[in-house]
Amino acid sequence: MHRNGHRARPQRGSLTPPKPTPSFRLVTETAEKKTPLYDEHVRCGAKVVPFGGWLMPVQYTSISDEHQAVRKNVGMFDISHMGQLIVSGAGAAAWLNRMLTNNVEKLEIGGSQYTFLLNEAGGMIDDLIVYRLEPELFLLVVNASRTDEDLAWLQQHLEPGIALHNRSADFGALAVQGPRVTELLCAMLGNATSIPTRNQIAPFEYQQIPLQIARTGYTGEDGVEIFFRARDASKLWNAFLTEGAHFGLRPCGLGARDTLRLEMCYPLNGSDLSPEHNPMEAGLGFFVDLSKSDFVGRAEIARAKANGPSRRLVPFRMRTKGPPPRPHYPVYAGGERVGEVASGTLSPSLGYGIGMAYLPTAQAKIGTELEIEIRGQKFPASIEKKPLYKKS
Amino acid sequence: MNVPDDLRYTESHEWVRVEGENARVGITDHAQAELTDVVYVELPKVGAQVAARGATAVVESVKAASDIYAPIKGTIVEVNKALEENPALINTDPFGDGWIFILKMNSPADVEQLKDAAAYRAAIG
Structure with a gap:
């Protein structure tokens, strides 16, 4: 931010x-x-x-x-x-x-x-x-x-x-x-x-x-x-x-x-x-x-x-333990580069990385599997529903 | 702020503990207090050759990713795997269980180039 x-x-x-x-x-x-x-x-x-x-x-x-x-x-x-x-x-x-x-x-x-x-x-x-x-x-x-x-x-x-x-x-x-x-x-x-x-x-x-x-x-x-x-x-x-x-x-x-x-x-x-x-x-x-x-x-x-x-801002979460996503990290879907992270952080409430990114509408569906590239390595992520955090 | 007398220090806030031919490296209490909330540590590979002041590891807080530099030239011989499960060890025990890597020094005399505790204390004010 x-x-x-x-x-x-x-x-x-x-x-x-x-x-x-x-x-x-x-x-x-x-x-x-x-x-x-x-x-x-x-x-x-x-x-x-x-x-x-x-x-x-x-x-x-x-x-x-x-x-x-x-x-x-x-x-x-x-x-x-x-x-x-x-x-x-x-x-x-x-x-x-x-x-x-x-x-x-x-x-x-x-x-x-x-x-x-x-x-x-x-x-x-x-x-x-x-x-x-x-x-x-x-x-x-x-x-x-x-x-x-x-x-x-x-x-x-x-x-x-x-x-x-x-x-x-x-x-x-x-x-x-x-x-x-x-x-x-x-x-x-x-x-x-x-x-x-x-x-x-x-x-x-x-x-x-x-x-x-x-x-x-x-x-x-x-x-x-x-x-x-x-x-x-x-x-x-x-x-x-x-x-x-x-x-x-x-x-x-x-x-x-x-x-x-x-x-x-x-x-x-x-x-x-x-x-x-x-x-x-x-x-x-x-x-x-x-x-x-x-x-x-x-x-x-x-x-x-x-x-x-033609593109949508979607929330995503990281699927594995790894570094937190941060702004401008490249986002991939199906092996293709489709966008970059707009906002990203480690969620203190959830304990995993979360973020938002603009993606082409075809890739912007809930559940779509993504990869976030962090220092040359790709980490799995998925598109989620808003909000990422729900009060229990 | 804790600055142990028996360690050497860099301007970029790493500490070095000489253990024979090896140097154990971590970040200082001052550095961890500035970062707070360490949430991820990217460790170097064992066997990697590192240059003095070369980016060697990455420590991430909630807010930012920070490079950790090798204080002296050498080869990585061990990394602190415990940080993978518990990166907050850097916050809770920066000079102990929060160490990051051990390197075998090319030239142990290089340590003399680093700051002693008094000089580091002066540097962080």
């Missing part, structure tokens, strides 16, 4: 990167942004890496431990790097419906949906969640690395009366995910608090800190995403650490975020989704409403649907 750019081929690092020289450190500080929780991550012992233009914690103790904390108890992720865009004004809903693939008119106030921002060719500029806060007021939570591109695209298509505001610099966000999340929230907000139901968002207050809490996430567990002013970030982070200690909460980094989402087959922008792919190929046609008469990319998507996509 931590490769938003597209590398031509898999690379191995040496064991640890060289210690940064002073000049390198200077470059790092000017090149990558810090979230309002950067100092908290350092205090918690995080290993910090550049990701999508940000310095982000990849892990605090270990990816496996943090992964298990989310599956069994509760974990907290800083997602302040994600872009937060506000769209408002008379006609905002109608305009967003022409810009996005899903149907925002189906959203009640406080509802949200997963959706895509497409280019004219139907390629995915970004995948995002749109929250309807008021009839004509929306929050768009977009991928960190795509925020500038999204903004430029939306700006370019802006219509009179619609206001587009990037609130990212002034706001932070936390994802609190895991089966004990409601217990924790009730302990913090009061037992009478009714936590929003799935995909709903609502305003709350915690010790004079205004919050927007949404029942959304990227882990496959029950959980919330919480939006707040950047200046309240540290206080909130530490409150969750303290209160969460009673519920087994652990701070979690991007490493666990990636293994958790991949077990669920949730796509990662830059690895699984890009302007070179459309939602039909990604198996995400559910989030495209072709009953809408007009939206950017509609003609191409309708064509892709009518003809059937």
